[in-house]
Amino acid sequence: MAQTTAKYHCLVTAFGPFYRYTEDHNPAWLAVEPLTNSIIEDEQNNVRPIHVSTLQIPVSYQAVMDVVPLLHQHPPVFHPSIADQAAANHVARPQKGYDFILHVGVAGRGALRVERVAHKFGYNMKDIYGRQAPVVETAPVAVEPDDPGDVPAGVLHIAPPQGESPQIEEPPEPQPVEPIRPKRGFGPGYENFQEEVYSDVNINNLIRNMKQQGFEDVYLSMDAGHYLPDFIYYCSLAEVIRSVKPYERRRGTQVLVVHVPPVGQPLTSEQVTTALKLIITWVCSELQSIDDTLAKERFQ
Template sequence: MPPLESEDAAATPLRVHLTGFGPFRHHAVNASWEAVRPLDGTALTALTPADGAKPPGLPTARPVELSCSLIPVKYASALSLVPALHARPQYDLVIHCGVSGGNRIHLERRARKFGYEQLDVDGQLAPAASDTRRGFPQPEWESCPEELVTNIDTARLCRVAQRRGIEHVAPSDDAGLYLCEFTYYTSLASARTQEPQSPTPVLFVHVPPADQPYSIEQLTAALRVIIWAATHPGDPGEEE
């Protein structure tokens, strides 16, 4: 992950945009959006699991301004909304959040170009290539490889989260080949296409359904920790 800090910009807030998904299948209320949306318009000033308050004794760090948006569980929506987040250098980090089964928060490392064979909420499939594989056959994605990997150290973020009391968190290499992974690939590819020399860092976070085991409030607090750790590598509070 390229450094986000610089001496000249020490007082300038970092800008992080988060997305969550709308309802689909049995998720009438999508935990990803419920966890993300309280962060819209807020700011972080220190690595804390709940309120962003700066613990005594830590040096001043670059603050983080947060904004959020919802993505419908539709291939067409991902293809129209996500590239716009990378259309100009407006964000220092983009984090997409989705809901998955199980009881862990998963930090996803990779996204695949093809293999999207499931219907979205409109009953539509992902675009098909000439060999019938579904995913990203359009000319604008032709130069993108079969899989893309985030340049964020997901294992490190998990360690930081665990030190801050978030026990059920782990890195993952399988984002599910549905709208979550499709969105992740779209974002990683868009970042790479827009800024080949220094693409905007992108991360995907899978959260479990509400209260399995974390409440929505706890998931939101976990996202704050992950955001801070991703934007402030080597923060003095990280090793506490």
């Protein structure tokens, strides 16, 4: 089926090589790649066809900042660093943007983790290029110097008895001071965004549906890890917030981050791919319900 016949457009990203995952062996990409330029159909649940595009994103803070905001444009724009890959993967560029963007990263052994919240700050770990997230400059706080003659209200000042000298204590030994880490994360252009942003997807219902479909190894997570998957989550959600105006009667792009385990710990790549299909199908079925409701309201 040609992608132009699809009702919904989903973009799935996965991270590329890093640390022990060389070449294309990142478990996230191994599970995502089979979805490249595919159509998901679920006639049993009357879900409209979904075209799935895939992209591999470098494990780099700068790459995320370069690539992700452009993917949220209408239509999406491909940064020069991924343009050749987008062409090779036949990545769609829907005029109204993607309906659903799913970012996939790798975590430790265990079940799939569907992340709920993304963080603005706290990115101290280095990416594959040995770089950290940008330092966010904070305005210095003006502090009035203390007046030695001031006595706090409610404190009784007792002078030494006449003829006696006040006792002067020896100054304490200086204690080692740990260096203060600079705040790293999202700075200029993100001043009006909260320190935590949340996905609009009803993750509890999503997980319940996945388990009803027979996929048990999945749970909701409130800690995306303050690394690249968390970073791309915040960047992506911020663009959704930025693009949707309060007066517009339309829904925004849905965004999720899912962490997958290393291959075989305990899930195979094929099992993870199946789980990603379940996630895509359920989210798009929810979008279909929203769209049908909005369509009815327009004709009333």
